[in-house]
Amino acid sequence: MRVLRFALPLLAAVFVSAQDKGEKLAPYYPTPETVVERMLKLGGLKAGEKVYDLGSGDGRIVIMAADRFKANAVGVEFDADLVKQSMDRIRALGLEKRSRIIHGDLLKQNYSDADLVTIYLLPTAVEKARPLLEKQLKKGARVVAHDFGIPGWTPVKEEHIEDDGEGRAHTLYLYVR
Ligand SMILES: C[S@@+](CC[C@H](N)C(=O)[O-])C[C@H]1O[C@@H](n2cnc3c(N)ncnc32)[C@H](O)[C@@H]1O
DSSP, X not given: OHHHXXXXXXXXXXXXXXXXXXXXXXXXXXXXXXXXXXXXXXXXXXXXXXXXXXXXXXXXXXXXXXHXXXXXXXXXXXXXXXXXXXXHHHHHTTOTTTEEEXXXXXXXXXXXXXXXXXXXXXXXXXXXXXXXXXXHOOTTOEEEEESSOOTTOOOSEEEEESOOSSSOOEEEEEEEO
């Protein structure tokens, strides 16, 4: 009994903190830089606009959006090493004013001020993010999905990249809310 009195609160605390961390919705598999540029161009990203990358990996989409497109870019990533790697590069390039990475679960953020959202996640993860985007995105916000489209949404444009230079093909989907 005495053991249980101590063990249960401990187990509950571990469970709560595991839930807070969120669920791994996709492995780290970076988008080639050439494709990143195509995604941001397809999304019509303009200077000063707000862009979020859901599951930002090493921050390459955020960094290109802030550096070349002069956008306000935010990444959400729950892997601490990737967050550190991204932030180190953001600092090295002096992009702190226009870019940042949130260390957290992409399903627990607020995207209501997004002009553009980029997503490269597994189909099951895209399905999980969809209700959040439907609830939060403002009218006219754009979403660019890489390889896996958003089920139930009709893209306004699709782009096929036959070869990214490394022999990989890609499909990009543009949606407008
Ligand atoms: C396929 S990679 C894409 C990385 C980057 N967006 C790109 O295109 O290069 C997916 C990323 O999502 C991150 N991720 C998976 N589940 C997540 C979650 N629940 N919250 C935040 N990030 C998550 C992974 O750690 C990984 O870095």
